[in-house]
Amino acid sequence: MGSAFTKFCMQFCCCCCAGDEDDEDEKQPLVPQDPLEYFNREVQKRRDEETNLWSTPGDPSHSERDDDRALYALLQARNKTRMGSTGYRRLSVDIEAMRDTRREVRDKWKTILENLGFMAEADSLLTVSAGASHDRMRNAPAARALLHTLHSETSIFSSREPPPERYLFILDRLLYLDIAEDFLAKAKRFYPPKDDSDEEMPGLNINLPLLLARVEAMNGGGDDDEDESDRDDGNLSDRS
Template sequence: MAGKSALSRIFCCCCEDEEEAEEKSRILSETLLYFDRETKRRRAEETNLWSEPHDASHMERDDDRELYNLLHRRAKTRRGSEGYRRLSFDIHAMRQVRRNVKERWKMVLEQLGFQNEADSLLTVTSNMPYNSLKFAVEARELLKTLAQQTDIFDDNAPPPERYLFVLDRLLILDTAYDFVSKAKRYYPKDASKQSEKETEETEVPTAVLVNHNETLNMDEGEEECDASAEVDEETFMSKSLD
């Protein structure tokens, strides 16, 4: 009887060890899956630089909606097809506008002495809530000032909300007003742009001939630069659209 009891305890211990190993394996798998999804989400956010980072639908702003719809269409288009390449070209153009704005901000930050901190100061994710802003009202006023008195933003869209968080950080560091002064100096408002824009709105648009080879080269550049982000992004987009 004693031998049977000892044998039973051994089998029970083995079963418990197996169950514990299976549970640990399941938890590890779920954890790795979570971090993989988070990595892909952050990579997509860094690539697209959403103007309204907290809008998960990307439908609140016209510029975000336009980019999202292009990504949606490309995710449903056969890779390598002419339609896919044309969509990639349009996506690249929209992303480049956003990158240019970010680069302007980075340049001004570096002029203020934030050479090592510029990238961190400009990082904004969907995990940052608006109620975390310490100086929300003041930051919004400065954002409006930058939009009205400088060319640091793209004139074709309202200033991106993501930069509220950057200005809030600068207010905490007591350098926000210095940033605005530098931005006015390096990117002064060009009055002629507004005149040109008003003229263009009254003129009849003319057809523009685009060299197919140039378009193709731009598409290839986009694929080379954002290849890994593009794959992750399409997986993300496909899941969000199902």
């Protein structure tokens, strides 16, 4: 098992590096004019990915899925809002609510992987870069079938929206390591399906249509410190 994982890591790193080089060759000189700036930018991109855990990591516009679009809109709205204002604090609460929801899903995956013996490798297996491409997957159909099964037969994801595409790439890795079926069995045992009434996660449920509408209205409005911001109309997330 250890040699298979090591081989996977080497191939994964090579593919990521090759993809990054292909994307950058036509846009960047072979030697960046400011290597430190380039390094800082790459570090920031990776930090952003790990912080936001984009549901569709290969979408740089963050607009293909409603939840990605909502989170991105919140981040952009907060960037335009004066720090410390009522609006800024409200946006920060909702941004963290969305991030917490995504971290909770990731933590479920990590728990299962660690239970399977991948204590040291879990974080690496769960890391998906923005350059992830379906073309580089080894067994996309089987990975998608497993993702559908996890979504319909476990509570590892919310049943109210499609499962995040980022986990398709992770399942492809698990298939390569020949542990995907073991992972599925553990997921069914640890996180059996729940009734809709049991699926509520207080404080973390996101009303995406309302959130998107409110952020769009905020982007077209004025200063968040005006009287409108001080009305007790609740946060953008659904805190039922």
